Amino acid sequence: MQNYEFIFVVTPELNDPDALSVSTKYQELINSNGGKVLNANLWGRKKLAYPINKKEFGIYFVIYFEAPTSFVKILSEKIAFDEIILRNMLIKCEDPQKEQKFFESLVENPKVYADLYLDLRKGGE
């Protein structure tokens, strides 16, 4: 059993309830294949840095889960056939609770860690 972090971007044309149904669909997939979802987040509607499929906005999701290693192949096959998803990334994770706290602190104040760095640079120089 391995801990994973899964980020994926979805088309902006969906309404709020449809967007949440996408995440529940993947959570059910995880649960049915012997995995366990620890945390699921909706990051929000963001402007993309470059257009993807001629779309400028995207809805971001972040899911932390635990699953056997045989599940990765099943997931990647499912994603490839799904037209709603624009981008995805699956990463191994050591401590998903710690990552969740980090993520929440980032959403509250995105400039937390940048300010720490900048204060030092001003003081040093």
Place this chain on the structure above:
Amino acid sequence: MGRRKRDRRDYTLKSRKFDCPITTAKIAQIDHKDVELLQLFVTEKGKILPARSNYISAKNQRMLTRSIKRARDLALLSYTQGYVPTESENTTPLLVKTDVVKTTDSETSDQSINESGLAAEDENTSSAAETITNNAGKNQAGTSEKNL
């Protein structure tokens, strides 16, 4: 012939004489989601700055490049233009913590996803997380799957 400009006995890189600012600032983790920190190490054209101009250690530079490349793939950072701060449509971030969907049926509740989603938008000033019940999500998922 003459003496080489960089004779190793006498020459140390200027960046190695100072401490790495990331370790002294106690930033434990450089994450690919942390765009505000990453954009400080990227030029106007989107290139990654070398370590000798940042006074950063080698280990942190490796973590930085890895996270910048991941953020570029996820369309959080651009490949050619660096970081362009824009105001999104939702000026405040919407963080909605969804409940874990369990295989066994849990107790029913009357709250639907529409109400909770709109309530989150109304509470814009405080970026508080709201939970969503299981069965509301399941019912919506069932209907949406039938429609698809």
